[in-house]
Amino acid sequence: MIENKNESMNENIYVPFPSVLKEIIPHTQKEWTFRMSYRDAKNVKPGQFFEVSVPKYGEAPISVSGIGDDFIDLTIRRVGRVTDEVFKFKAGDSVLLRGPYGNGFDTGLYENGEVIVVAGGTGVSPVRGVIEALSKTADAKDKHVIVGFRSPDDMLFREDLKSWAEKLDLILTVDGIPEGSDYKGNIGLVTKYIPDVPIRDLAAAQAVVVGPPAMMKFSVMGLLQKGFKEENIWVSQERKMCCGLGKCGHCRIGSTYVCLDGPVFNYVDSKEMID
Amino acid sequence: MGYVLSKEAFDEVLGKLSEDFLLYSPVRKIGEGCYTDVDVVRYDFVKSLDEIELEAKSNYAFKELLTPLSQTLFFFTENETKEADSDTRDVIIFLRSCDMHAVKRLDAIYLENKFADPFYERVRKRVKFALIGCGHSFENCFCVSMKSNVTTDGYLFSLDFDRDAGQVSCDVKDEDIAKLFEEAGASAADVVPSSVTENDTKVTVPDVVPNAVYKDKLWDEYTARCIKCGRCNFVCPTCTCYTMQDIFYTDNGRVGERRRVGSSCMVDGYTNVAGGGEYRRTNGERMRFKTLHKIYDFSKRFGYDMCVGCGRCDDVCPEYISFANIINKVNAAAKAAAAGEGGAQHD
Amino acid sequence: MSKDINTKVLKKNAFRYSKVRGETASRIRIPGGVINAQSMAKIAEVAEKFGDGTIFLTNRQGVEIPGIAMEDIPEVNKAIQSIIDDSGVNQAERDKGYPAAGTRNVVACPGKRLCPFGCFDTTDFARKMDKMVFPNNLHVKIAFTGCSNDCAKVRMDDFGIIGMTEPQYDPSRCVSCEQCIKYCRIRSVGALSLVNGKVVRDTNLCIGCGVCVAYCPTRAWTRSKEHYFRLVLLGRTGKKNPRLAEDFIKWADEQSILDIVKNAYAYVEEYIDPNALEGKEHIGYIVDRTGFDEFLKWIMRDVKLNEKAEVASRVYWSGKHYDRSNELK
Numbered sequence: 001m002i003e004n005k006n007e008s009m010n011e012n013i014y015v016p017f018p019s020v021l022k023e024i025i026p027h028t029q030k031e032w033t034f035r036m037s038y039r040d041a042k043n044v045k046p047g048q049f050f051e052v053s054v055p056k057y058g059e060a061p062i063s064v065s066g067i068g069d070d071f072i073d074l075t076i077r078r079v080g081r082v083t084d085e086v087f088k089f090k091a092g093d094s095v096l097l098r099g100p101y102g103n104g105f106d107t108g109l110y111e112n113g114e115v116i117v118v119a120g121g122t123g124v125s126p127v128r129g130v131i132e133a134l135s136k137t138a139d140a141k142d143k144h145v146i147v148g149f150r151s152p153d154d155m156l157f158r159e160d161l162k163s164w165a166e167k168l169d170l171i172l173t174v175d176g177i178p179e180g181s182d183y184k185g186n187i188g189l190v191t192k193y194i195p196d197v198p199i200r201d202l203a204a205a206q207a208v209v210v211g212p213p214a215m216m217k218f219s220v221m222g223l224l225q226k227g228f229k230e231e232n233i234w235v236s237q238e239r240k241m242c243c244g245l246g247k248c249g250h251c252r253i254g255s256t257y258v259c260l261d262g263p264v265f266n267y268v269d270s271k272e273m274i275d
Numbered sequence: 276m277g278y279v280l281s282k283e284a285f286d287e288v289l290g291k292l293s294e295d296f297l298l299y300s301p302v303r304k305i306g307e308g309c310y311t312d313v314d315v316v317r318y319d320f321v322k323s324l325d326e327i328e329l330e331a332k333s334n335y336a337f338k339e340l341l342t343p344l345s346q347t348l349f350f351f352t353e354n355e356t357k358e359a360d361s362d363t364r365d366v367i368i369f370l371r372s373c374d375m376h377a378v379k380r381l382d383a384i385y386l387e388n389k390f391a392d393p394f395y396e397r398v399r400k401r402v403k404f405a406l407i408g409c410g411h412s413f414e415n416c417f418c419v420s421m422k423s424n425v426t427t428d429g430y431l432f433s434l435d436f437d438r439d440a441g442q443v444s445c446d447v448k449d450e451d452i453a454k455l456f457e458e459a460g461a462s463a464a465d466v467v468p469s470s471v472t473e474n475d476t477k478v479t480v481p482d483v484v485p486n487a488v489y490k491d492k493l494w495d496e497y498t499a500r501c502i503k504c505g506r507c508n509f510v511c512p513t514c515t516c517y518t519m520q521d522i523f524y525t526d527n528g529r530v531g532e533r534r535r536v537g538s539s540c541m542v543d544g545y546t547n548v549a550g551g552g553e554y555r556r557t558n559g560e561r562m563r564f565k566t567l568h569k570i571y572d573f574s575k576r577f578g579y580d581m582c583v584g585c586g587r588c589d590d591v592c593p594e595y596i597s598f599a600n601i602i603n604k605v606n607a608a609a610k611a612a613a614a615g616e617g618g619a620q621h622d
Numbered sequence: 623m624s625k626d627i628n629t630k631v632l633k634k635n636a637f638r639y640s641k642v643r644g645e646t647a648s649r650i651r652i653p654g655g656v657i658n659a660q661s662m663a664k665i666a667e668v669a670e671k672f673g674d675g676t677i678f679l680t681n682r683q684g685v686e687i688p689g690i691a692m693e694d695i696p697e698v699n700k701a702i703q704s705i706i707d708d709s710g711v712n713q714a715e716r717d718k719g720y721p722a723a724g725t726r727n728v729v730a731c732p733g734k735r736l737c738p739f740g741c742f743d744t745t746d747f748a749r750k751m752d753k754m755v756f757p758n759n760l761h762v763k764i765a766f767t768g769c770s771n772d773c774a775k776v777r778m779d780d781f782g783i784i785g786m787t788e789p790q791y792d793p794s795r796c797v798s799c800e801q802c803i804k805y806c807r808i809r810s811v812g813a814l815s816l817v818n819g820k821v822v823r824d825t826n827l828c829i830g831c832g833v834c835v836a837y838c839p840t841r842a843w844t845r846s847k848e849h850y851f852r853l854v855l856l857g858r859t860g861k862k863n864p865r866l867a868e869d870f871i872k873w874a875d876e877q878s879i880l881d882i883v884k885n886a887y888a889y890v891e892e893y894i895d896p897n898a899l900e901g902k903e904h905i906g907y908i909v910d911r912t913g914f915d916e917f918l919k920w921i922m923r924d925v926k927l928n929e930k931a932e933v934a935s936r937v938y939w940s941g942k943h944y945d946r947s948n949e950l951k
Contacts, residue, residue, distance in 0.1 A: 011393070012358065012393045013390055013392075013393060014348060014349075014393065014394070015349075015356065015358075016356075054521070055349075055351040055356060055521065055531065055533065056351055056521050056522065056523035056530075056531035056532075057521050057523075058519060058520070058521040058533075059519060059521070060549060077549075077550065079549040079550040080549045080550075082549075083549065213552075238548060238552070239546070239548065239554065240545070240546055240547060240548050240554075242517070242518055242519045242535075243519065245389070245390040245392070246384070246388040246389050246390060247384060247385060247388070247390070247392050247515070247517070248516060248517050248518065248519070248535075248538070249384075249515060249516030249517070249538065249540070250516065250518070250538070250545060250546065252568070252572075254567070254572045254575070255572040255573070255575035255576040257388070260388065260389050272486065274486065274489045274490075275546070275554040275555055275560075275564070304841075304844075306844070306845060306847060307841060307844040307845070308841075308844075309738070309835065309836050309838070309841075310734070310738050310740075310836065311734035311740055311741055311742065311787070311832070311845060311849075312734060312743075315841055315844075317841065335840075335841070343794070344794065344795050344796070344797050344840055344842075345793065345794050345795065345796055345797060504801060504837070504839050505799060505839050506839040509797070509839050509840050518797075518798075520798065520819045522818040522819050523818075524818070534819070536796070536797040536798055536819065537797040537840070538797065539797075539799070539839075542799050542801075
């Protein structure tokens with residue numbers, strides 16, 4: 001086998017870099033946020049993703065759910081071989097990453113004026129950074145956020161939800177509740193709340209939609225019916241991504257590589273994309 | 276510089292070349308086809324003209340050297356990641372004109388498309404080409420329609436072998452190699468590599484494929500006929516997809532490797548995401564995805580069609596599905612859609 | 623003139639004893655199941671000229687031409703000479719028809735000539751076998767089938783030869799598409815599994831059918847250069863104890879098969895019941911009498927088995943024994 005460490009290793013874009021796991025923030029049994037040290041965090045955009053690389057187990061594309069001064073948050077759902085391993089890591093461990101990849105959201109677009117964010121389930125992760133930025137704007141009351149989870153037990157970012165509720169117009173809802181639940185909040189799909197969101201200038205208002213495919217489809221329909229302009233709607237697409245580098249081909253839709261050209265797309269483009 | 280020389284003299288040239296290059300060419304593998312005592316022609320390393328299969332179209336393409344079916348990228352030891360070793364010798368790949376055009380497509384994906392792939396780049400730098408003249412079209416070829424039938428440069432030398440006369444004609448582009456031909460006693464001549472001027476199979480690639488064609492009922496036929504085996508992809512000289520694969524050795528759980536293996540958009544699992552989502556379930560959808568990439572989507576991104584018309588997909592399909600026929604069906608559907616005729620549509 | 627026919631001679635000359643008095647049927651032997659179209663036309667011609675205009679296709683790939691008047695036998699024998707020439711059947715004297723009918727037509731499925739799963743040229747081997755054993759009066763049934771699917775139903779014969787290939791695996795060409803695993807499970811025995819992204823073959827379970835090779839899209843699986851055979855022994859139909867043939871050797875080579883069958887004839891010559899009705903006795907009943915060990919000793923005499931061959935140390939047959947009980951349970 002190979003004895004000499006190849007000198008070109010560090011230039012090889014497939015070689016991951018080590019990052020120290022600073023903290024684990026559990027949300028549900030299956031969804032935890034891993035806070036990873038990352039020196040260049042200020043150049044990372046919400047909506048971009050990293051490949052979390054676990055030698056001998058594989059790699060998984062994970063979108064950036066939070067950006068700090070010297071860290072990034074990766075909120076990971078435990079769904080398979082790689083993520084099972086990631087859940088074994090402890091604070092202080094070194095974790096291998098590649099990235100950031102993809103375009104990410106242009107938060108500057110949403111700074112001024114009215115914005116609506118519709119997010120469902122783990123779809124909250126890629127827009128968490130966007131919502132965070134919105135909550136810090138001067139006109140935060142014009143920022144409307146509809147967040148939906150399957151049930152109260154599936155809620156992510158509970159602390160954030162509390163702080164967002166104080167700063168901007170947050171509608172938190174669940175699809176349904178289990179029997180005997182003492183949950184008192186909204187029940188219903190996110191689409192139910194779109195019509196009542198007060199928007200003054202529909203021609204200028206921006207919208208961000210992220211979540212499972214069906215949820216995105218109907219949310220966009222709701223926004224269009226409400227009078228949003230197609231070019232003001234932004235979505236983030238999830239596809240199989242082995243490389244993040246436009247090589248493996250799995251994420252391609254038509255002439256678009258989700259890993260290179262996305263995962264964030266303007267609706268004008270994304271509506272033309274047929275899997 | 277053109278040269279004509281005997282078979283023996285040409286072998287002398289190959290012998291000299293072998294000192295500096297590995298020679299990679301189509302080779303007839305006796306009895307290694309799908310069925311009993313059926314041969315397969317695929318690429319392997321050779322040393323002499325006799326080993327090179329010049330009569331038949333290769334069933335599998337040359338790309339296996341540039342993008343191996345299974346390639347180890349890294350080895351993992353307990354604390355370290357080490358890059359897998361790669362051969363450092365230069366290679367001359369013997370290929371036909373259609374495949375020369377395919378190289379450009381592989382380069383587009385692996386050297387361009389925002390990032391250059393270091394593993395591909397490394398092997399690509401070692402590779403030179405020798406053009407196999409194509410005196411006649413094979414079954415299922417449609418290189419003329421795809422404009423890949425003629426290659427005028429990009430090769431060190433060409434090779435046309437007149438078996439009856441025992442004579443090899445070569446158009447030599449490289450001066451150092453021309454010296455080898457002269458040393459072997461080749462006589463100068465005007466040589467133009469033979470090329471195909473007409474195929475029985477002809478296709479018309481549509482300029483624009485309206486979205487209506489994506490939902491056309493024409494794809495349903497393939498949901499029923501295709502068995503999603505992916506042979507069309509694995510034999511294709513321009514298919515580049517792969518899947519990453521990590522493993523640990525069962526006899527020693529502490530070491531393992533990361534490799535990539537060839538992947539097919541027709542085969543199950545291609546679009547599956549963690550948690551169970553799948554984006555193209557039916558074989559018809561997969562056929563549409565593959566077809567439009569070859570004749571439309573790639574072109575939108577890179578400016579020329581991906582398909583080079585080698586027809587290997589049609590040669591290999593166990594269900595007798597003709598890709599050339601699909602292209603023509605898409606063209607008809609695209610025309611109908613553009614004319615507002617609609618055609619049979621799904622909701 | 624009243625008929626004076628030696629039925630023993632008639633039967634030995636491959637003419638049927640018919641229930642229709644005075645009529646017979648010519649039994650055309652087609653080892654390996656393939657003849658050229660001209661022979662088929664000749665059969666039709668004989669049926670039109672001497673028979674009743676019909677042709678019966680037998681269970682063992684032969685052809686019978688019924689409705690022939692017994693006095694036409696010499697003429698029919700002359701007429702079918704071209705068919706005998708075409709099928710390459712051994713003959714004692716030209717224009718005299720077949721010299722024996724005891725050893726039945728050697729059957730073969732289409733094999734590798736047509737079938738994607740056929741592991742060898744069944745017709746070719748059947749003809750070679752026929753050349754070796756025919757003519758012979760012993761009642762022996764031999765059949766060849768291209769793969770373990772056994773479309774030729776060789777397990778109903780005394781000697782069933784089943785084609786095998788030893789799958790060769792090149793991990794460097796494997797992309798873990800798992801189609802071999804899937805089709806081995808569905809079409810065969812499920813001998814394959816994926817370990818670390820590569821396929822592992824359970825060599826004990828693998829029956830050498832070649833399904834993995836046929837379905838591999840990359841040529842990671844190929845066939846062994848050598849053709850191998852499974853030899854199954856002493857299956858039979860019949861009134862007393864019908865039973866399926868049992869495995870005797872797997873991964874055997876061609877020569878060993880030929881030698882074993884040849885030896886078996888010598889064994890039968892030695893031990894057949896001298897009073898057997900019409901000289902016919904299924905080999906299995908002889909083995910019951912002599913014991914399997916004696917049979918084994920005879921058939922393996924001077925056989926140089928190839929290295930890969932695996933021989934059963936003991937063979938047991940089952941099947942219904944009607945001579946003991948006819949009860950339905």
